[in-house]
Amino acid sequence: MKNRMSPMRRHSRFPVSWRVVYGTTEFVAEGTVLDLTTRGWRIAGTMPVAPGMPLRLQVCIPERPEPLHVLRATVLWVHDHEFAIEAHEMARRDETWVTEFLRHKLGLMWMPQEGPPGTPHQVGGEASWRETRRQPCRPVMDDILKQFLALNMILSDIPTEA
Numbered sequence: 001m002k003n004r005m006s007p008m009r010r011h012s013r014f015p016v017s018w019r020v021v022y023g024t025t026e027f028v029a030e031g032t033v034l035d036l037t038t039r040g041w042r043i044a045g046t047m048p049v050a051p052g053m054p055l056r057l058q059v060c061i062p063e064r065p066e067p068l069h070v071l072r073a074t075v076l077w078v079h080d081h082e083f084a085i086e087a088h089e090m091a092r093r094d095e096t097w098v099t100e101f102l103r104h105k106l107g108l109m110w111m112p113q114e115g116p117p118g119t120p121h122q123v124g125g126e127a128s129w130r131e132t133r134r135q136p137c138r139p140v141m142d143d144i145l146k147q148f149l150a151l152n153m154i155l156s157d158i159p160t161e162a
Contacts, residue, residue: 013037019060
């Protein structure tokens with residue numbers, strides 16, 4: 001393991017196998033989320049990353065009809081093709097889903113839910129993470145194509161020297 005930026009893991013992890021597209025404004029790559037905790041996610045990816053690198057992620061989860069978006073994450077450590085990220089910013093709905101998923105899977109449903117003061121908490125949060133699957137999670141590939149085409153157009157506008 002190279003360049004661990006924080007002490008050893010303090011939270012229980014739960015194994016998953018979720019397809020993920022991750023990247024920056026400079027590249028887009030595919031991978032698999034291997035496990036997650038309340039603070040970080042371990043990912044096996046196709047494109048190398050470096051500790052401290054900021055990333056965006058789009059995760060296809062079988063229990064959800066639409067992808068989960070991590071708007072801002074930081075790479076914590078890298079080992080071969082695996083790396084860990086800490087998710088800093090997600091849509092409130094996605095963050096709530098991940099929290100409820102882990103509470104249920106790790107048997108932590110007895111723990112009080114966190115939220116802004118005055119916000120009512122959902123009782124029996126199982127329904128919030130176990131939505132009925134309406135259609136396969138396909139927007140991930142559409143987004144890859146859009147990002148690739150946008151990058152291709154930017155590159156074609158750059159003048160080349162003869």
